[in-house]
Amino acid sequence: MPLNPVRTRLDNGASLLVKQTTTTPAVAISLSLRAGSIADPAGLPGMTWLLSRVIDRGTDTRSAADIAEELDSRGITLTVIVTRHAFSLGCRCLADDFEPVLALLADIVMSPSLPEEEIATRKGEVITSIRQDDDNPAIRATETLMALLYPAGHPYGRRTKGSIGVVEQMTRDQLARLHARRFAPSELTAVIVGDVDPVRAGDVTARVFGGWKNPAAAALPVPPVVPAAARQRVVIPMMNKAQADVAYGFTAISRNDPAYYAFWLMNVAFGQYAIGGRLGDSIRERQGMAYYVSSSLDANVAPGPLSIRAGVSPANVDRAIASIDEEVSRLTRDGLTPKELDESRRYLIGSIPRSLETNAAIANFLQVEEFFGLGLDYDARLPDLLKAVTLDDANAAARRVLDPDRATVVIAGPYEDRVIG
Amino acid sequence: MRATRLDNGLKVLIQEEHTAPLASVWCWYKVGSKDERPGLTGVSHWCEHMNFKGTTNIPRDQVKGIIEQYGGSWNGYTWIDQTTYLETATSDALDRMLFIEAERMASCLYHPDDCESERTVIISELQGGENDPDQLLDQELTATAFKAHPYRHPTIGWLPDLQTMTREDLYGYYRRFYVPNNATLVIVGDVDTEAALRRAEHYFGAIQPGAAIERLRTLEPDQTGERRLTIRQGGTTAYLKVGYHAPSATERDFFPLLILDAVLTGAKGLNLWSSFRTPPPQRSARLYRALVERGLASSVSGGLMPTEDPFLYTVSATANEGTPLASVEAALLEVMANVALHGITDAELVKAKAQLRARLVFDSDSVTNIAHQLGYYDTIASVDLFTSAPARIAAVTLEEAATAARAVFPSANRTIGWFDPLPVG
Numbered sequence: 001m002p003l004n005p006v007r008t009r010l011d012n013g014a015s016l017l018v019k020q021t022t023t024t025p026a027v028a029i030s031l032s033l034r035a036g037s038i039a040d041p042a043g044l045p046g047m048t049w050l051l052s053r054v055i056d057r058g059t060d061t062r063s064a065a066d067i068a069e070e071l072d073s074r075g076i077t078l079t080v081i082v083t084r085h086a087f088s089l090g091c092r093c094l095a096d097d098f099e100p101v102l103a104l105l106a107d108i109v110m111s112p113s114l115p116e117e118e119i120a121t122r123k124g125e126v127i128t129s130i131r132q133d134d135d136n137p138a139i140r141a142t143e144t145l146m147a148l149l150y151p152a153g154h155p156y157g158r159r160t161k162g163s164i165g166v167v168e169q170m171t172r173d174q175l176a177r178l179h180a181r182r183f184a185p186s187e188l189t190a191v192i193v194g195d196v197d198p199v200r201a202g203d204v205t206a207r208v209f210g211g212w213k214n215p216a217a218a219a220l221p222v223p224p225v226v227p228a229a230a231r232q233r234v235v236i237p238m239m240n241k242a243q244a245d246v247a248y249g250f251t252a253i254s255r256n257d258p259a260y261y262a263f264w265l266m267n268v269a270f271g272q273y274a275i276g277g278r279l280g281d282s283i284r285e286r287q288g289m290a291y292y293v294s295s296s297l298d299a300n301v302a303p304g305p306l307s308i309r310a311g312v313s314p315a316n317v318d319r320a321i322a323s324i325d326e327e328v329s330r331l332t333r334d335g336l337t338p339k340e341l342d343e344s345r346r347y348l349i350g351s352i353p354r355s356l357e358t359n360a361a362i363a364n365f366l367q368v369e370e371f372f373g374l375g376l377d378y379d380a381r382l383p384d385l386l387k388a389v390t391l392d393d394a395n396a397a398a399r400r401v402l403d404p405d406r407a408t409v410v411i412a413g414p415y416e417d418r419v420i421g
Numbered sequence: 422m423r424a425t426r427l428d429n430g431l432k433v434l435i436q437e438e439h440t441a442p443l444a445s446v447w448c449w450y451k452v453g454s455k456d457e458r459p460g461l462t463g464v465s466h467w468c469e470h471m472n473f474k475g476t477t478n479i480p481r482d483q484v485k486g487i488i489e490q491y492g493g494s495w496n497g498y499t500w501i502d503q504t505t506y507l508e509t510a511t512s513d514a515l516d517r518m519l520f521i522e523a524e525r526m527a528s529c530l531y532h533p534d535d536c537e538s539e540r541t542v543i544i545s546e547l548q549g550g551e552n553d554p555d556q557l558l559d560q561e562l563t564a565t566a567f568k569a570h571p572y573r574h575p576t577i578g579w580l581p582d583l584q585t586m587t588r589e590d591l592y593g594y595y596r597r598f599y600v601p602n603n604a605t606l607v608i609v610g611d612v613d614t615e616a617a618l619r620r621a622e623h624y625f626g627a628i629q630p631g632a633a634i635e636r637l638r639t640l641e642p643d644q645t646g647e648r649r650l651t652i653r654q655g656g657t658t659a660y661l662k663v664g665y666h667a668p669s670a671t672e673r674d675f676f677p678l679l680i681l682d683a684v685l686t687g688a689k690g691l692n693l694w695s696s697f698r699t700p701p702p703q704r705s706a707r708l709y710r711a712l713v714e715r716g717l718a719s720s721v722s723g724g725l726m727p728t729e730d731p732f733l734y735t736v737s738a739t740a741n742e743g744t745p746l747a748s749v750e751a752a753l754l755e756v757m758a759n760v761a762l763h764g765i766t767d768a769e770l771v772k773a774k775a776q777l778r779a780r781l782v783f784d785s786d787s788v789t790n791i792a793h794q795l796g797y798y799d800t801i802a803s804v805d806l807f808t809s810a811p812a813r814i815a816a817v818t819l820e821e822a823a824t825a826a827r828a829v830f831p832s833a834n835r836t837i838g839w840f841d842p843l844p845v846g
Contacts, residue, residue: 023440024786026779068704073772075688075779077702092699094779121716128658128719128742135657135845137552240655240845242548274485281485288538291546311549313541343486350492353511357441358786413552 002380003356005191005366006198012212013186016205017366017376018198021359025095027194028359031105032367035182036085038155038220044170046162050119050126051175052080052087057118060111062104064118070104078105082160085301086371087182092360095195099204102192106208109183114175127164138311140236141247141412148232148408149251149305154223156302184214191366193359222302227251228406236412244314244413248324249307250401255299255372259400261385262393263297263306268344269336270327270398271295271308278331278340279308283323289316306401314415321411325404332402335395349383422795423614424804429630430602433621434795434804436609438788444610445509445792446518448526449800452598453502454576455730456636463578464586464594466499467543471591472506472599473497474535477528479521481535487521488514495521500693501572502729503800504598509789512611516620522606523624526599536588544584547577554656554840555737562838563733565650566664570641572732600631605799609792641666641731648836656842659740661718661749663757664836665829667734670727670802676813677825678734679725679777681760684769684822686723686736688776691810692784693726694793699783702776711756712738717749729801734829746839754832761830764823777814 005019037048056078057064071078074097081088089109093101133139143159150157161167190209192201227250253263271279276294283293290312298304312320356362356379369378422436454465475481488495493510506525508518550556560575567573577583606625608617644666668674682688687703690696701722703709712718718738725734736757740749765773785791798807 021440024782026782026786065705072687072702072705073775075702075776075783077687077700079699092783094782121714124716124741125713125719128739131657131742132739135554135842238845240843242551243545274489284542286538288541289545291542291549311545313545313548316541343490347486347489347492350490350511351494352492353442354492354494354509357443357788360786 002377003362003366005376006202007376008202010185010206010210012210013216014188014190014209014212015370016202017189017191017370018201019193019362019366020196020198021193021362022195023359025195026092026359027095027098027192027196028090028092028363029102029105030088030090030191030363030367031109032086032088032189032191032371033109033183034085034187035087035217036083037158037160038084038222039178039182040155040158041174041178044166044174045158046160046167047170047174047178048087049082049161050122050167050170051178052082053122053126054114054118054175055112055179056080056089056108057122058113058115059107060113062107064115067104067108070100074101076101084156088367090360090363098196102204103208109188110212112179114172116172119172119175123167123170126161126167130161130164130167133161137238137241137243137245137412140238141245141410142309144234144236144410144412145247145249145307145408146305148234148410149228149249150225154225156304180214182217184217185209185212186216189367189370191363193362193366225251225303228408231405231407231409233409235415235417236410237416238412239414241413243311244317244411244415246310246312246317246320247307247410248321249305249408250406251303252297252306252401253299254301254303257299259393259397260299262389262397263299265341265344265348265386265389266336266394266397267295267297267306268348269340270331273344273347278327279324282327283310283320287323289313289320314413317411317415321409325407328402328404328407331398335398336391338391341391341394345386345389348386352379352382422804423618425618427601427622427626429626429628431625432605432799433618434605434607434799435612435614435617436791436795437612437614438609438791439611441788442511442611443509443788444512444515444518444608444612445507445788446515446522447505447507447607447792447796448522449503449505449605449607449796450598451603451634451636451800452504453500454574455501455571456598457571457574460582461586461590461594462574462582463543464590465504466576466578467539467583467586468591468595469497469499469504470539470543471531471536471595472525472529474532475530476524477530479524488517491517499576501576501732503797505796507789507792515608515612515617519620519624523628526601526604526625527628529595531588531592531595533588536591540583543577544580547580547583550577554658554842555660558652558660558662558838558840559735561650561652562662562664562735562836565648565838566666566733566836567641570639570730571637572730597631598634601625601628602630603634605796607792607796609795610788644834647832650836651839651841653841653843655845656840657845659746659842660840661738661740661746661753662735662838663753664733664735664838666731666834667725667829669729669731670806672731674825674828675727677817677821678829679814680770680773680817680822681765681826682723682725682734683773683776684765685756685760686721688773688780690777690780690784691727692790692794693797695790696780696784705772707756707760708736708753711752712749715752716741717744717752727798727801727806746841750837757830761826764819764826767819770817770819770822774814774817778811781811
């Protein structure tokens with residue numbers, strides 16, 4: 001059954017997508033603004049992240065304690081997420097609570113009061129979280145890979161949480177200015193999925209957001225992405241750890257690239273299908289070297305990364321990287337088999353009902369659909385988009401970005417380069 | 422929900438859910454890490470890994486994709502009381518899912534080469550877990566809190582046992598526990614109950630029952646005084662964990678303690694598969710206010726799951742940068758002592774019940790989650806416990822909560838663990 005969401009645009013420019021379901025007496029609400037970490041002010045990386053920690057800790061008419069009580073008394077966890085391009089608030093609530101909860105979320109989005117004492121408390125949490133990340137080999141490897149693939153201050157290469165020294169210096173005025181500059185109805189997409197009548201959902205949304213008049217935010221161009229010209233390798237020794245994490249990647253494509261579906265299918269066959277595709281076959285199943293190994297494609301507004309991740313014993317790091325090199329070479333040299341492409345395609349098409357089963361999953365899907373302008377019938381068109389990919393398309397995608405000689409490789413964990421001589 | 426037992430002892434639970442064209446099949450075994458004797462710790466979990474490696478009728482090279490062809494996903498997990506496997510796919514793949522589970526029950530191969538290859542995969546899994554100081558502390562705290570009951574050792578096993586276990590150990594364990602009279606098959610989704618039952622009989626009916634299984638019956642003696650442990654190794658962040666011996670799922674104090682957990686750290690729900698994926702509503706919870714809002718900790722959480730034998734209620738906190746663990750501990754214990762002494766308020770009881778009511782709805786938002794719950798409760802207690810959970814939660818009184826707090830929170834019933842980091846370069 002196609003989703004057929006109801007889409008409306010409020011007079012102030014905010015977008016609303018509603019999908020009614022009756023699986024459970026519950027509703028998923030997702031409010032997403034085009035105000036991700038790329039909007040961090042110059043020299044203040046991490047400010048959007050800090051805003052995400054403090055935005056829901058008081059509004060012009062509600063104290064932090066009021067908000068806590070409204071959420072907790074209804075069993076609601078409000079999740080605030082920052083990605084490169086989006087600032088999103090989401091929750092699940094019982095259907096009976098839908099109206100007051102949407103009103104509360106709207107108040108948080110439009111009128112945060114950003115109390116000084118809350119900023120101080122949340123800064124402490126963010127700083128502790130940055131320190132935890134510093135001790136996490138998987139995060140160190142991934143963040144370093146991104147910094148190397150997107151160098152020179154490119155927003156995709158920055159740590160979303162920022163750094164301790166910069167976070168400590170951030171002020172309430174700066175946070176308020178960031179909010180005033182980036183948060184506006186034109187930047188908002190509200191998605192409501194669950195046991196609620198679409199007309200009523202539209203009425204409530206118009207009521208709680210209709211009076212919001214902030215002017216549209218200025219466009220935020222993303223700097224160009226330059227693919228690596230040579231292989232790079234960085235080791236982050238973390239001798240207090242038991243296992244090493246390897247991150248190995250390339251800059252790939254943007255989401256609106258015509259080759260997106262070919263890349264998607266190629267990546268599934270290469271590093272996802274069953275237990276990690278070809279990579280899993282080689283490194284986990286045949287060689288028993290890792291509990292996890294997989295690849296992921298993060299096509300974004302600008303070309304995002306295709307990255308491979310593995311957790312391996314320090315003794316196996318070199319052998320695991322050699323195996324990844326070999327699989328990359330084999331894929332670009334020999335290509336996928338028709339069977340591999342067909343299996344990946346059947347899997348992706350077949351998994352659509354499962355991936356759209358819960359309210360929260362549908363809400364995420366509709367947010368992506370809206371953000372990239374994929375169209376309200378995207379879920380219905382998706383099988384044909386995948387069916388149109390040929391073996392040549394998928395193999396051309398692999399050859400376009402994969403090349404061991406231009407790979408960026410990061411190793412974080414109990415591993416050091418041997419010194420010869 | 423229809424419950425049936427086949428002649429070979431296999432229990433079959435079927436529930437129709439026609440909201441999506443999907444079905445979820447889970448096969449549960451009453452075997453977990455509490456069934457392991459010294460020297461074989463981790464054998465249950467390793468068997469779980471081996472049971473994805475090909476069977477008599479599913480050659481090794483055909484395992485990959487066997488359910489993905491239907492757009493499906495499969496997985497499994499092992500914990501202290503149970504081991505389980507699942508597939509969720511479009512409902513036209515029901516036969517395929519049942520076939521896979523029947524093969525897994527009776528016909529896995531345990532090829533020696535696969536056993537060896539998986540040894541390093543599991544050691545890698547163990548080491549990956551040890552990279553996380555919080556997980557390491559949890560493992561060591563549990564080992565300290567129990568001295569007799571096999572809940573004390575981690576489900577993944579101790580490294581020396583993983584290094585020495587043999588293929589015969591694994592295969593013998595598999596043959597002993599993977600029998601229909603020790604299993605529950607759960608089918609939930611867009612199926613017809615009668616037709617699904619016939620298909621289950623078709624695939625499982627001919628599997629011979631095994632010998633009756635006598636599970637270990639060690640009881641943990643009462644703890645006689647507070648226990649402590651401190652891990653000092655390289656790290657950047659300090660962690661605190663306090664574990665209290667807690668009632669089993671069927672004991673009188675279990676649901677009152679669930680209420681207390683909601684008051685202390687926010688309600689999680691009762692689904693091991695999904696409840697911990699979304700943080701609890703906890704901003705007004707007592708420990709959140711005492712630790713996080715006062716700037717002592719960056720996070721606090723509580724963990725209580727229904728188990729067959731008495732396990733632990735664990736409270737965990739991450740100390741804020743620059744805050745001594747002793748300060749976090751003192752603030753945490755003060756809250757616990759207060760609840761033990763005075764119980765909770767009526768307003769807190771009302772809020773905790775509202776939170777749990779919502780979380781139980783969220784816990785059942787997919788055929789996969791519903792099937793998990795039926796099988797989980799049947800394996801560790803009974804399906805009745807699951808279906809009656811909302812009413813049991815609603816019925817908890819202030820007095821029952823106070824009684825549970827007095828029973829669980831005394832200092833002699835707790836183990837306190839610190840991860841006190843040494844500077845790293």
